[in-house]
Amino acid sequence: MAKGMTFIIAGPSGVGKGSVIKKVFESGRKLYFSVSATTRAPRPGERDGVDYHFISYEQFQSWIAEGAFLEHAEFVGNCYGTPKRYVDEAMDRGEDVILDIEVQGAEQIHRLRPEAVRIFLAPPSWAELRRRLTGRGTESEEKVEKRLQRSREEFQVAREYDYLVVNDNLEQAAAEVLAIIAASHCRAEDRYEAVRRTLEAQ
């Protein structure tokens, strides 16, 4: 059985990574969504191992020491990270892995796993991203402007990504991600040896 591949969906806060990934999963394609580990307390309704792997600060630090994370970061006093283990187990089962990740975290994973396919999700315009961030109603205007400034800076790394998808229309964006997943499995450099062996075996 062919090993699964890892696909990183990165992009600015508010661009709709979660919605696009949800749509991609609705396609029925067999995919594994990587669940992050965090030291923050579960919110009402959140389930351990589904929404997050909820672990202690000490546990998190020992995982860092063991090199058990593909990437990790701290936000407002809480730690978040992507455990290697579940990603590797899924790929060994032949499943493709989808990672929903901030741009900084994507850089860490790229250094560790240059073979992971990087997809940058961009908004149709900065004005639309502002609307989406403001629409959440959870942040002050100043915070929204700071996030926008950071998003503009982060967009510059998109040039180095494998793919760039604009989240203007959700269906279209999800279809593009699915095409990227399907096409990535056709890459000659990865597929050549297996096809050569099959051809010669018969």
Add this chain to the structure above:
Amino acid sequence: MAKGMTFIIAGPSGVGKGSVIKKVFESGRKLYFSVSATTRAPRPGERDGVDYHFISYEQFQSWIAEGAFLEHAEFVGNCYGTPKRYVDEAMDRGEDVILDIEVQGAEQIHRLRPEAVRIFLAPPSWAELRRRLTGRGTESEEKVEKRLQRSREEFQVAREYDYLVVNDNLEQAAAEVLAIIAASHCRAEDRYEAVRRTLEAQ
């Protein structure tokens, strides 16, 4: 409007390039199929500009001299070539171009147009390719064996292609080619500037 891209479908004789391309066209995606030029006489039912551009030997030689071909070759006394002009016109109209090409011709195009996406179409097995070649009933056993030997040699270049598709199941092969076309339009290196301009314009 974004410019179209060129997709080269290459692979051994008998692998089913024509059938896969036909299936790809049935998807309804807007594509341009490049019509070759030839010096051979039209067969009954063949239409000029549809099946081939039928031109004289002198015309063909002057097109070679003008650099009007993306690739050209001679088979059993007749010349065949891919005219640049129609390919470029289609791309300028924003259409993707599909080229059905022998492996040798694909090498010529790759040198001239390294940006063209190369897809190698492989048979599921050499035994199956032999069946398909024998099934045509047009060639002696010796010729079939020669073609097979050449196909095995040609397969070695597939490693350097962008993509490798196995024509085991026609629908699956066509779906993979369509995914490759869709994904190629999402490549960050090609798309970044246009997206950046759109983002800044609003």
